[in-house]
Amino acid sequence: MSVSDSGVPAIALLAGNESKRNRLADVLTGFGYRLVFASDPAELDAGRLAQIETDAWLLELAEESPLADWLLEHSPVPVLLGVGDIPDVSDEEYPRWQRRLLGKLQPLLGAPPATDCLAPAIVPQLPHDVPSCVWVLGASLGGPAAVKRFLDILPAALPVAFIYAQHIDAGFEQQLPQILGRQNDWRIINCQPGAHLRRGDVLVAPVSRSLRFGSGGAVQLSDEAWPGLYRPSIEAVLDETVRAFGSASGVIVFSGMGEDGVGACGRLRQQGIEVWTQDEQSSACATMPKAVKDAGFSSREGSPEELAAALQHWLLQEWPLAL
DSSP states (O other), X not given: OOOGGGSSOEEEEEESSHHHHHHHHHHHHHHTOEEEEEEOGGGOOHHHHHTOOOSOEEEEOOSSOHHHXXXXXXXXXXXXXXXXXXOOTTSTTHHHHHHXXXXXXXHHHOOOGGGGGSOTTTSOOOOTTSOSEEEEEEEOTTHHHHHHHHXXXXXXXXXXXXXXXXXXXXXXXXXHHHHHHTTSOOEEEEOOTTOBOOTTEEEEOOSSSEEEEOGGGXXXXXXXXXXXXXXXXXXXXXXXXXXXXXXXXXXXXXXXXXXXXXXXXXXXXXXXXXXXXXXXXXXXXXXXXXXXXXXXXXXXXXXXHHHHHHHHHHHHHHSTTTO
């Protein structure tokens, strides 16, 4: 069903929100791709989708969509799920959002002819070790054991980096890489100013100093204390991660006490960013993940092993050729 022999890669678009559909259509054609179909899923069924000839699908649908399920199972061409919130064109985040979207499309479709005419800021030229996305692993009581179980299952070659925000005494911070790094290939590292996250990194958020990211994601440390009661503040780490990496972010809240991070998880979900939680059965202390779930912000829950398998599947769907 491929139509790529026409010379310009073709893409079909399904989006329930008309305004977002129109904006996406403009962006895709602006990249130089050929938009062969754009519609509201409410007007379609699987039989109609099967008639569409395209090189890839882009879906912006509700989380539970029979059409998305059908395409993922039956489509002979790649299916890309979701693009997150589209910033206003005047927003400084807009070029970064464009880069992330084009970075997902190019491995699937190749570079469209118009790419050469785009502003250099739009075309992603990323080294191989730059992660496609950055996820926060938030934890408190029982966290190190849960996070280690998660990392032991997850292959370290995936195109993701983690920021590990663990409530812990400052004296134990330097020991976390040794504790977590046994029996897996992840690089668990303490923060060093000027360092950049690479795929395969697990950056331990500092306890006594607050963390920010500068230009290009460079690590910056400040002697200013974390806001609030917790060290490090999962709430602040989440807000900073989304500020620095935008929609190419996510969070898993593991075992712990308290409700640190709940508010930030709500802000992430409003932007369509993944928020996952460890389930009660596998948590040494379920208070923290349960608070996120009870607030309605958890989009998936499971044991550390189940969450590792789910993340690997999610990466395969979101970044299929970056693996």
